[in-house]
Amino acid sequence: MVGQTLALALAGAGVEVTVLERAAPEAALAPTFDGRASAIAYASARLLAGIGAWEALAPHAQPILDIRVSDGESLLFLHYDHRELAAGQPFGHLIENRHIRFSLFAAMARAGVRVRAPVEVRGITTDEFGATVTFADGTTVRTRLLVGADGARSFVRAQAGIRSRGWEYPQAGIVLTVAHELDHEGIAHERFLPSGPFAILPLPGRRSSLVWTERRDMAAQITALDDERFAEELRDRFGDFLGDVQPSGPRWSYPLAFHRAETYVAQRTALAGDAAHTLHPLAGQGLNLGLRDAAALAEVIVDARRLGLDFGAADQLARYEKWRRLDAVALIAVTDGLNRLFSNDVAPIRLGRDVGLGLVNLLPPLKRVFVGHARGTSGKLPRLLLGEAL
Numbered sequence: 001m002v003g004q005t006l007a008l009a010l011a012g013a014g015v016e017v018t019v020l021e022r023a024a025p026e027a028a029l030a031p032t033f034d035g036r037a038s039a040i041a042y043a044s045a046r047l048l049a050g051i052g053a054w055e056a057l058a059p060h061a062q063p064i065l066d067i068r069v070s071d072g073e074s075l076l077f078l079h080y081d082h083r084e085l086a087a088g089q090p091f092g093h094l095i096e097n098r099h100i101r102f103s104l105f106a107a108m109a110r111a112g113v114r115v116r117a118p119v120e121v122r123g124i125t126t127d128e129f130g131a132t133v134t135f136a137d138g139t140t141v142r143t144r145l146l147v148g149a150d151g152a153r154s155f156v157r158a159q160a161g162i163r164s165r166g167w168e169y170p171q172a173g174i175v176l177t178v179a180h181e182l183d184h185e186g187i188a189h190e191r192f193l194p195s196g197p198f199a200i201l202p203l204p205g206r207r208s209s210l211v212w213t214e215r216r217d218m219a220a221q222i223t224a225l226d227d228e229r230f231a232e233e234l235r236d237r238f239g240d241f242l243g244d245v246q247p248s249g250p251r252w253s254y255p256l257a258f259h260r261a262e263t264y265v266a267q268r269t270a271l272a273g274d275a276a277h278t279l280h281p282l283a284g285q286g287l288n289l290g291l292r293d294a295a296a297l298a299e300v301i302v303d304a305r306r307l308g309l310d311f312g313a314a315d316q317l318a319r320y321e322k323w324r325r326l327d328a329v330a331l332i333a334v335t336d337g338l339n340r341l342f343s344n345d346v347a348p349i350r351l352g353r354d355v356g357l358g359l360v361n362l363l364p365p366l367k368r369v370f371v372g373h374a375r376g377t378s379g380k381l382p383r384l385l386l387g388e389a390l
């Protein structure tokens, strides 16, 4: 999704781009491809509109109107209401990943972006002037700049010799869609349970996407349960506030990890999205962070090109690296810290964090800081995220 976004942004500014993708474009729509839905922050939606992908996505997008954060059974909670925002805009939208990928592919076809998919990359070499990618069939493609937006296990990152540091969480995220009797009214719930966060994220219609964090061994046992037992476990945690709730479609289990590449750039190479950093999903920020990478890299490339400079040269790549590093470091620290603080049941810690949640709720300036992050409107934003042309 990050690579597709970058390609569309560049193509819109007249830069020649080729996208290399391992999976066939039509595979993206199959319900078996990726069970996740993403919370697309308000600013990220502006970016998707700017690259011509939002119109096709809008029918699949559920506006997030309220966010409610609670800690286990505690009554104290943090409540964000979109009516407190200027012009009552939503915090963001929930969209299934398969729709995002497919709409981006469709937009790339309309924009005339060259796509080679499915393709198997065998090797990458770089020199002072460019990068050469070799495919399994022996053919090659030459480029002035190669961008690795190939996910957490990035081949491009490995080939560039860039090390990645981080750790695996002892948790996995069980992901599934549920159908429920009552309307969710656009409210997203984040409940911190001792095993980890349990997120109920509203989808169009009477459906929600769940990210249910459990210890890895428990997650494996739960996903292996038969339908009836699984539904019981689910209702135990979900409750009955939306009436009867039924799992619908496949269950997924994503092992959770955090990692960060030591550098985002190497000779004629840049990393973006999960290839550069992977976060705990508790704040729904990984893709949004990657979309900010895409918008920033597109801006650096287009600005250099307008000045007649070589956009793949080390000094231009250094601009990108400098711009993006802090955003990732800050989000990793926040998501990792929150996960540690909330994924336990130690009484004094529980009391402290509940008082903290209640205080944030009562302090509008502090609340506004968190809202800015949730909506992706904080920090030095690339033009596309501000709703401006590239």
Ligand SMILES: Cc1cc2nc3c(=O)[nH]c(=O)nc-3n(C[C@H](O)[C@H](O)[C@H](O)COP(=O)(O)OP(=O)(O)OC[C@H]3O[C@@H](n4cnc5c(N)ncnc54)[C@H](O)[C@@H]3O)c2cc1C
Pocket: 001, 002, 003, 020, 021, 022, 023, 036, 037, 038, 039, 040, 119, 120, 121, 149, 150, 151, 152, 154, 155, 173, 175, 211, 254, 272, 273, 274, 275, 281, 283, 284, 285, 286, 287, 288, 289, 290
């Ligand atoms: C449970 C869960 C819930 C999440 N929820 C949210 C959320 O609500 N909001 C949010 O912002 N983020 C969320 N995230 C994070 C988000 O899913 C990732 O940050 C996002 O998918 C990263 O996008 P990407 O394009 O960088 O990488 P990916 O989505 O991993 O895409 C990489 C692409 O590269 C291709 N590829 C890989 N290797 C090769 C190769 N060798 N050759 C050719 N192609 C290759 C793959 O086929 C794929 O298409 C969540 C993560 C998890 C685990």
